[in-house]
Amino acid sequence: MTAMPLAEPPELKKFSGIQRAAMLMLALGKEHGAAIWDQLSTDEIKELSATIAQLGRVPANVVEHLLIQFSGEVSSMASLHGSYETTERLLQGILPDDKVKDIMQDIRGPSGRTMWDKLSNVNETVLAAYLKNEYPQTVAVILSKLSSDHAARVLSELPQELGTDVIMRMLRMDTVQKEVIQEVEQTLRTEFMSNLSRSQRRDPHESMAEIFNALDRASEEAMLAALDERAPESAERIRALMFTFDDLANLLPAAISAIVRSADKREMALALKGAPEPMKQLFFSTMTERAAKLLREEMAAMGPVRARDCEEAQSAMVRLAKSLADRGEIMLVDPKSDDGLIY
Known part of the structure; x- marks a missing residue:
């Protein structure tokens, strides 16, 4: 007697054609799928591999319907699991290592897929x-x-x-x-x-400059002074790479205005409390008259503050400036160049 065909699982409707093909290739594995992989173009392999990598869990009844001729093997499985690791294992042994590496580089990660x-x-x-x-x-x-x-x-x-x-x-x-x-x-x-x-391997001086930027002023000056004694060239290079609160004075007015809009107002008041008068005037000049008046009043209401608190607030302002620059919202003057600008 001829066996009745299995009814199509309702879950199957949510899978596209390429996803169904990916399930089949994942279920076939290396041994049975090698001949098929060998007939595909590089673009087809990439598309199919990327789909396998994003499959996640596939219900066993869906796999059984797609591979009815192998139902005896797959009916005992709870599920298949498509991931980057299973995709890479599947391709290894079928394709040359360098080709597998290129394909996996293209499909991994949320960005840079091609x-x-x-x-x-x-x-x-x-x-x-x-x-x-x-x-x-x-x-x-x-x-x-x-x-x-x-x-x-x-x-x-x-x-x-x-x-x-x-x-x-x-x-x-x-x-x-x-x-x-x-x-x-x-x-x-x-x-x-x-x-x-x-x-593009990073210069260790750049990493060290970022560490020095995060130090409090006293520790920074003490360590740079010690470095001047032992490795003056490195100390000079680190100083050139550091972006400090004082460097904010070199920014364009539009950049200062963006920082003012994004900054925590109390933190900005604390940072400016310990700043020289020209720096204060630079920030005030980008504000409305009322906003500048309110900021002056807040600075006055603080009374005496610890120098360390001012330095920490200034460091936070520098981090904010760098964050805005990383997002392309402002430009920072490059401390390594007299007139160059960097994002």
Whole structure:
């Protein structure tokens, strides 16, 4: 007697086609799925792998329906669990290690899933310096894959003649062949991104400057003085990299105004209480007359305060400024340059 087909589980309706394919490949495993993986393109493998990695738990009756011919094996399972780890194990042994590594790098994490996403996080000056040595057509292909605002910033960093040539090629560009895109991706991955990761290893002086920024004034001065005796060059470099409360005086009025809007008013009053008069006037100048009057009154009402409390409040103001700069809301004057600006 022919067995009656199993009714479709209602849970199956919530899964898309690619998710159903991912369940099948996860259930087949290495032994039964190797021949299928071998027939897929790199893009298909990436899409399927990314879907497997995000599957989470799949009810056993759904798997049983999709793999009815293997129902004897899967009916005893409580569930399958798709994760980055199971995806990586599944791909290992089927594909070369370097290919598995590239695929997993592209699908892991909440951001930077593709080479183009990663490239969009590269500083425009750094990217332009690399692209200056590439063919204009290659540059045009790369810029066409970036977001418009990032592409604009990179273009502005290129030599004018090269930039104009790139624009003309982008205007005449038809649909770029998939093979060309893949070749450019591979070149970027092997030549640019790998070199970038090596070159971006952080200078320990930068980390130490951040630690010194967090110290109270007395400890900072004592340690820098001791360092002057043992490693004067390192002490000088740390001082150059430090961003202090006094450096706020070099900010543009718009940046000071943004800090004033975001700051805790009592903390700002305490920070300015111990600040020199020019710094106080700089902050007052960005406020309305009424707001400045209220802040002066609050500072006066505090009476005598401990120097340590003022320094801690000033450190909090510096952290706020850096946080606003990290979000792109203000620009900080680079202490390493006379006129340069950094975000």
